[in-house]
Every structure is written in structure tokens, then in C-alpha cells.
Amino acid sequence: MKRSWGLQSSLPDDIALKIASLLPVQFPTPVPDVCALGSCSRFWRELCGSNCIWQSLAKERWPYLAQFEESSSSSTATNPPISKGWRGFYIKRHREMEGRAAAVTEFLERCSLTASLDVGDYLKAIEDLHTMQLGFKDVQMFLFNPKRNVLLNLVGLAYCIYWLGVPGEYVVEELENCKISARRVCVKWWKLGRWFHGFRMRDESHSRWVSLADLAKAKEQEVLIVLQRGAIHEVLCVQISAADPTCTPWSC
Known part of the structure; x- marks a missing residue:
């Protein structure tokens, strides 16, 4: 020695x-x-x-x-x-980011007790991550954890692409590293019925199952537009559900 x-x-x-x-x-x-x-x-x-x-x-x-x-x-x-004191700063900053991520997790937990999330709460969670200044590696560490609910994975994915500007291929790579790229969500939305000869037709219901990888690769453009815009104009309501009802929501 x-x-x-x-x-x-x-x-x-x-x-x-x-x-x-x-x-x-x-x-x-x-x-x-x-x-x-x-x-x-x-x-x-x-x-x-x-x-x-x-x-x-x-x-x-x-x-x-x-x-x-x-x-x-x-x-x-x-x-x-x-x-x-960079080491002390790093430790302190890590704990702060962990606490901020936990706050978003708790918010989503309150909003989706049945593993279903309204698009307004989904967009608010993404905006909260921006306000809290989480970085890409913070999202990888706290939100892309495979033990997290897929709805939280989805919020982290959208935040990385639309707020942090992370290229989709990088996000897909990290989803694969975390073994969550194949996880799916069900996006349902209802559109205002069209007018035809003075009569308004019945409201249209749409439903689509999509994987996190396909969303990151922008393969599901219609679903992406619905998720980005939320319930505005002709779209009456948007709801996002976990694909696997047997998983334990919000387990850490």
C-alpha cells in the first residue's frame, strides 16, 4: 500500500x-x-x-x-x-433539482389518481419544469427512471424536445438507455362536430396508442399537434392515459 x-x-x-x-x-x-x-x-x-x-x-x-x-x-x-466550492455546489444543486422533480411528480399524482391525465395538467407540468430550470440530465435522472409512471416519462420527453430543444434522436437514445422507449400512452381527444347544411354533426372522438419513441421521432404528427395545442379551438377535450393498467402509478 x-x-x-x-x-x-x-x-x-x-x-x-x-x-x-x-x-x-x-x-x-x-x-x-x-x-x-x-x-x-x-x-x-x-x-x-x-x-x-x-x-x-x-x-x-x-x-x-x-x-x-x-x-x-x-x-x-x-x-x-x-x-x-464546486463539490458542495454540485451536491446542493442536485438536491434542489431532486426536490423540484419531486414537486412535479406530486402534482401529476394529484391530477391523475386513475392513471389518466387531462392535457391542461400535462401542459402545466411541462411549464413548471421550465420554470424550475431542470436540465436534460436532470430529466434523465429523475423523470426517465423506468420505475416512474409513463405519464411522467411523457412529460419529461416533451419538456426536453419543446423547451430544452434537445434533438429527437438524442432523446430516443436516452429512452432506450433507460429501457422505456417502448412504453405507450393512449391519447384521446374530442373534436367539435362539423356543420353540414345548417346542422352540426355529432362531436368526433379520436383515440391513438403511441410509444414514447415514436413521439420523440415525430412519427405521430397528429397526436403531437393535439398534445402541443391542448383543448383549444375545435378540440374540446384531450386526455392522456397510461398504457399499462397493471402498473403501480407513481411508484418510485
Whole structure:
């Protein structure tokens, strides 16, 4: 052990940091690998706890932090720069994002006790994620979990594509990594009956089963339009249901 410690401590800092930075990226972040390496010895614990490592991890997970750091560096003493403690910042930020995701989960749970969700609540949940500033990796970690209800998976998918602007192929790749790409939802909507020779015909009912992967690939354009627009104009009502009635809703 003493010899091993001597070999490690003799490594130049830049080489050791390069080794740590080349850790394989595990889904959804390489943080578990960094922590595992840090538990190997005192040398690696000190290295893996360094600011530069956690600064890189934080900016990879929350890309907008670069702008925040610039603004905070020119602020007053009441707002110290993040760089004084990136590891602590990362842990604190992770817990904040976890709490925000839990709040959205609880909201959807209240709105769909029967595993069916009104489109208005669906759109509100997506907007809440935007207000809470969740990033793509936050969605991967907290909303794409296969133990979550498919309705929550769907909300995360829509948020990534329409608010974060994540390309559909990237979203599909993560859905496949999480083994939820084949999960399906049933989208039902009712359209106002058309007028014919002075008489209004009966309202039209539509129903479509779609997979998360097909929605991410934009294969179901009619369903996507209905979900994006909600219950407006000619569409009277839109309802989204979980495809598998045997699953336990909102299990974590």
C-alpha cells in the first residue's frame, strides 16, 4: 500500500486529472465513477474532491452555469463565486433539482389518481419544469427512471424536445438507455362536430396508442399537434392515459 501511495503521489497533477477526466460516462452522469475512484486512496480522494473536477461535472450537467458564473464573479461579496466550492455546489444543486422533480411528480399524482391525465395538467407540468430550470440530465435522472409512471416519462420527453430543444434522436437514445422507449400512452381527444347544411354533426372522438419513441421521432404528427395545442379551438377535450393498467402509478 505504501508503494502504491508513493507511485500515485508521484504522478504529475495534470496527468492524474487527465486520468480522472477520462472515466467512462455512466448514465446519466460520471459522478458515481468519480466518487468510486476517490474512495481508492487518500491521493485519489484529494484529487477527486478538487474544484476543477467538480466544476467540470457541474457545467456538464447544467451548461447554463457558465453564464451564471460570469455574472456571479462580478457581483458583490454577498454572492461569492461558485468556484470557491464546486463539490458542495454540485451536491446542493442536485438536491434542489431532486426536490423540484419531486414537486412535479406530486402534482401529476394529484391530477391523475386513475392513471389518466387531462392535457391542461400535462401542459402545466411541462411549464413548471421550465420554470424550475431542470436540465436534460436532470430529466434523465429523475423523470426517465423506468420505475416512474409513463405519464411522467411523457412529460419529461416533451419538456426536453419543446423547451430544452434537445434533438429527437438524442432523446430516443436516452429512452432506450433507460429501457422505456417502448412504453405507450393512449391519447384521446374530442373534436367539435362539423356543420353540414345548417346542422352540426355529432362531436368526433379520436383515440391513438403511441410509444414514447415514436413521439420523440415525430412519427405521430397528429397526436403531437393535439398534445402541443391542448383543448383549444375545435378540440374540446384531450386526455392522456397510461398504457399499462397493471402498473403501480407513481411508484418510485
